[in-house]
Amino acid sequence: MSSVDEVANEAPAVEAVPKRAMTLGYGTSLVVLALLIIGPMFVKNFIVFQMTMLLIYALAVLALNILTGGSGQFSLGQSAFYAVGAYTSAILMEHMGVNYALTLPIAGIICFGFGFLFGQPALRLSGIYLALATFALAVAMPQLLKLGFFEHWTGGVQGLVVTKPDAPFGLPISQDRWLYYFTLVVSIGIYIASVNLLKSRSGRAFMAIRDNEIAASAMGVDVALYKTLAFGVSAGITGVAGGLGAIAVQFVAPDGYTITLAISLFLGMVVGGVGWLPGSIVGSAFIIFVPNIAEHISKGLSGAVFGVLLFLVIFLVPHGARQVAIVAQQLIGKLKK
Amino acid sequence: MTQAQLAQGNAPLLAVRDVSVVFGGIIALNGVSFDMHKGAILGLIGPNGAGKTTLFNCLSRLYQPSSGDILMEGASILTRPPHRIAEIGIGRTFQNVALFPNLSVLDNVRVGTHARTSSDIISDSLKLAWVRRTEADVNKKVHEILDYLDLNDVAHTVVSGLPFGTQKRVELARALAADPKILLLDEPAGGLNHEEVHVLGDLIRRIRDERHMTVLLVEHHMGLVMSIADHVVALNFGRKLAEGTPAQVQADPDVIKAYLGSKDQ
Numbered sequence: 001m002s003s004v005d006e007v008a009n010e011a012p013a014v015e016a017v018p019k020r021a022m023t024l025g026y027g028t029s030l031v032v033l034a035l036l037i038i039g040p041m042f043v044k045n046f047i048v049f050q051m052t053m054l055l056i057y058a059l060a061v062l063a064l065n066i067l068t069g070g071s072g073q074f075s076l077g078q079s080a081f082y083a084v085g086a087y088t089s090a091i092l093m094e095h096m097g098v099n100y101a102l103t104l105p106i107a108g109i110i111c112f113g114f115g116f117l118f119g120q121p122a123l124r125l126s127g128i129y130l131a132l133a134t135f136a137l138a139v140a141m142p143q144l145l146k147l148g149f150f151e152h153w154t155g156g157v158q159g160l161v162v163t164k165p166d167a168p169f170g171l172p173i174s175q176d177r178w179l180y181y182f183t184l185v186v187s188i189g190i191y192i193a194s195v196n197l198l199k200s201r202s203g204r205a206f207m208a209i210r211d212n213e214i215a216a217s218a219m220g221v222d223v224a225l226y227k228t229l230a231f232g233v234s235a236g237i238t239g240v241a242g243g244l245g246a247i248a249v250q251f252v253a254p255d256g257y258t259i260t261l262a263i264s265l266f267l268g269m270v271v272g273g274v275g276w277l278p279g280s281i282v283g284s285a286f287i288i289f290v291p292n293i294a295e296h297i298s299k300g301l302s303g304a305v306f307g308v309l310l311f312l313v314i315f316l317v318p319h320g321a322r323q324v325a326i327v328a329q330q331l332i333g334k335l336k337k
Numbered sequence: 338m339t340q341a342q343l344a345q346g347n348a349p350l351l352a353v354r355d356v357s358v359v360f361g362g363i364i365a366l367n368g369v370s371f372d373m374h375k376g377a378i379l380g381l382i383g384p385n386g387a388g389k390t391t392l393f394n395c396l397s398r399l400y401q402p403s404s405g406d407i408l409m410e411g412a413s414i415l416t417r418p419p420h421r422i423a424e425i426g427i428g429r430t431f432q433n434v435a436l437f438p439n440l441s442v443l444d445n446v447r448v449g450t451h452a453r454t455s456s457d458i459i460s461d462s463l464k465l466a467w468v469r470r471t472e473a474d475v476n477k478k479v480h481e482i483l484d485y486l487d488l489n490d491v492a493h494t495v496v497s498g499l500p501f502g503t504q505k506r507v508e509l510a511r512a513l514a515a516d517p518k519i520l521l522l523d524e525p526a527g528g529l530n531h532e533e534v535h536v537l538g539d540l541i542r543r544i545r546d547e548r549h550m551t552v553l554l555v556e557h558h559m560g561l562v563m564s565i566a567d568h569v570v571a572l573n574f575g576r577k578l579a580e581g582t583p584a585q586v587q588a589d590p591d592v593i594k595a596y597l598g599s600k601d602q
Contacts, residue, residue: 205451215436229458
């Protein structure tokens with residue numbers, strides 16, 4: 001029994017929301033989309049950059065959500081996949097002169113393969129043991145990237161500087177804004193594909209495995225295949241996010257992809273609500289903005305303040321943004337009557 | 338009718354041949370053999386620890402027999418991994434209900450069609466036309482089964498919130514969604530009251546007649562087995578004790594002894 005089951009079983013009140021359990025309604029989706037499209041038109045370039053990072057981390061949280069919320073497998077190693085994606089994009093752009101947009105699918109495919117292969121040995125592990133194995137991956141990755149053997153490609157400890165792309169067709173918008181809209185299009189595409197996937201036969205197989213492996217197998221679900229596929233898909237999306245991150249930050253270096261990143265993404269998933277895809281962006285906002293807020297409150301004790309804020313969130317809304325959304329929905333429902 | 342057709346007509350749908358299962362030093366099953374013929378309801382009975390569930394788990398490939406063979410339509414199932422049992426037409430339910438608790442009734446039953454459909458993650462993510470067509474077929478079939486088992490009212494409810502009896506029906510629906518030739522039912526009457534057991538018996542018979550299935554019923558509830566089974570196999574301590582019609586098995590002195598104890602004990 002993995003702890004995901006335990007979490008899920010302890011919360012009948014939240015779990016018992018049948019309709020659109022994974023997505024937002026059309027109305028809400030359109031409002032969020034409009035905000036994401038119009039918002040960056042009126043703010044400074046730095047804030048546009050932060051919004052780009054918000055989308056990129058949301059993608060990485062979404063990827064983890066498919067793995068943990070979908071197939072019930074834990075991962076504290078997402079930073080490793082993110083790093084592989086980032087380096088793939090950076091190396092292709094800087095060493096081979098590949099167009100930035102083309103590097104993303106390549107990063108996605110390489111990370112899919114990487115995740116799929118990592119999923120094979122991980123099949124023997126579940127719950128906290130799997131979390132530990134992926135943790136080892138996250139710890140090893142920055143050191144692997146520093147290895148002298150790869151230094152010609154990776155730039156070793158120094159890392160690589162990535163050129164920021166200009167807006168195409170001479171569009172009169174800044175590089176930051178262009179990159180934001182580019183990221184937005186990629187993110188929406190991946191979000192829609194992920195929702196499709198989780199609602200499909202494959203997605204049901206993931207969730208069947210999460211809920212009961214033996215029963216899933218008796219229904220003809222190849223448990224090993226779908227578990228590794230979930231790892232592959234999750235790693236692939238994380239890789240695309242990593243590639244986008246490298247382009248947005250214009251720099252890749254081993255120490256940018258430590259276990260701290262993996263834990264942040266895990267945190268983002270919990271705050272957004274495990275298994276609730278729209279929560280990914282809320283989780284992403286939490287891991288980007290709340291540390292800043294904590295710093296504003298107290299410079300010396302920002303870590304402690306962050307801890308207290310996190311504790312409050314976990315204590316008040318243990319199921320994250322998903323829970324808030326459900327309560328809000330019920331309130332609106334009452335007001336309509 | 339030619340000789341070959343006759344032979345085919347008499348060939349068992351499922352044949353259990355000399356199956357033994359050993360766990361460490363414990364012999365859970367000892368050379369058990371019996372046949373299941375198409376359209377029959379076979380009751381498998383025996384006291385606790387007789388090996389009923391062990392045999393059941395061999396049929397669904399959760400346990401590997403130490404010797405013997407299990408043939409489905411003449412072909413051994415023992416080379417198949419557990420997830421490739423549903424596709425040859427063996428469907429099952431579980432003793433204590435093994436549903437997917439966080440999924441709705443609809444989705445639970447949809448998972449049942451997994452072995453009868455195909456897809457890949459790319460086509461699923463892009464929701465290609467053929468995926469949508471398959472999904473439409475799946476939905477049609479699932480709704481037909483929900484109708485059949487009177488589960489329409491709870492179609493969108495998450496199963497963990499349903500009463501036990503309803504969950505059992507959902508499990509049956511999930512098994513039916515795979516179009517099995519043989520339905521393995523592991524103690525379907527467990528936890529049901531007298532009235533519900535009666536309804537269940539009618540339902541199993543209806544499924545056999547209307548959906549042309551063969552049923553293996555592992556059951557403690559003697560009343561149910563004796564009223565609906567055509568053929569009964571009794572196990573005790575891993576061995577086959579008796580086999581025959583319900584009346585024959587009920588009258589068998591060994592069976593009576595196994596259930597009630599002998600006089601000199």
